[in-house]
Amino acid sequence: MQESPIESSCPVCGDENSLKMIAHSTQIAYFGEHTQITLSCSTCGFRQTDFIPAEGKIPGVWTLEISSVDDLNARVVRGSNCTVEISELDLAVYPGIHSSGYVSNVEGVINRFVDAINITKNQLNPEEKNDLEKCNSLLENISNMIGGKIPIKLTLIFSDPMGHSKILHENAIFRELSEKEVEDLL
Numbered sequence: 735m736q737e738s739p740i741e742s743s744c745p746v747c748g749d750e751n752s753l754k755m756i757a758h759s760t761q762i763a764y765f766g767e768h769t770q771i772t773l774s775c776s777t778c779g780f781r782q783t784d785f786i787p788a789e790g791k792i793p794g795v796w797t798l799e800i801s802s803v804d805d806l807n808a809r810v811v812r813g814s815n816c817t818v819e820i821s822e823l824d825l826a827v828y829p830g831i832h833s834s835g836y837v838s839n840v841e842g843v844i845n846r847f848v849d850a851i852n853i854t855k856n857q858l859n860p861e862e863k864n865d866l867e868k869c870n871s872l873l874e875n876i877s878n879m880i881g882g883k884i885p886i887k888l889t890l891i892f893s894d895p896m897g898h899s900k901i902l903h904e905n906a907i908f909r910e911l912s913e914k915e916v917e918d919l920l
């Protein structure tokens with residue numbers, strides 16, 4: 735493990751001397767060797783983790799059509815610069831200062847969407863009936879799909895300009911991003 739101060743200011747509080755980086759090599763089951771990098775700020779508590787593959791970093795888009803409850807177990811690595819979309823739900827989670835990389839499975843990704851929908855829902859005021867209904871119907875749909883009450887049909891898309899992300903499933907499709915697309919995502 736290697737700990738080093740960084741010559742840049744904290745992206746959240748702006749403190750110029752508080753940011754540290756910890757890097758260590760780690761094996762992620764099924765994904766192989768990665769360097770885990772954690773940035774942390776001792777002033778405000780900001781923390782960001784990323785997992786960088788030792789090999790095979792290609793900026794690209796991973797797409798998986800989820801059509802069975804078994805597909806929910808597919809393993810994923812999501813880099814901190816990766817945009818995650820579920821096309822049928824018309825939802826996307828864009829990377830931001832506070833987004834960390836994570837290792838999870840498809841169900842874990844969907845649960846993060848559920849959390850995001852709940853946060854949105856709780857911020858609505860009672861007059862926004864249409865938005866409230868939309869949130870409720872999304873939540874109900876997702877819960878029925880995961881619970882096996884209605885056939886599951888979701889398309890999960892990971893767009894990563896750094897090439898740190900991956901969906902591990904035999905039906906996952908990968909395509910490289912063009913330079914223009916990489917620029918648009920960064």
Ligand SMILES: [Zn+2]
Binds near residue numbers: 745747748749778780
């Ligand atoms: Zn800070």
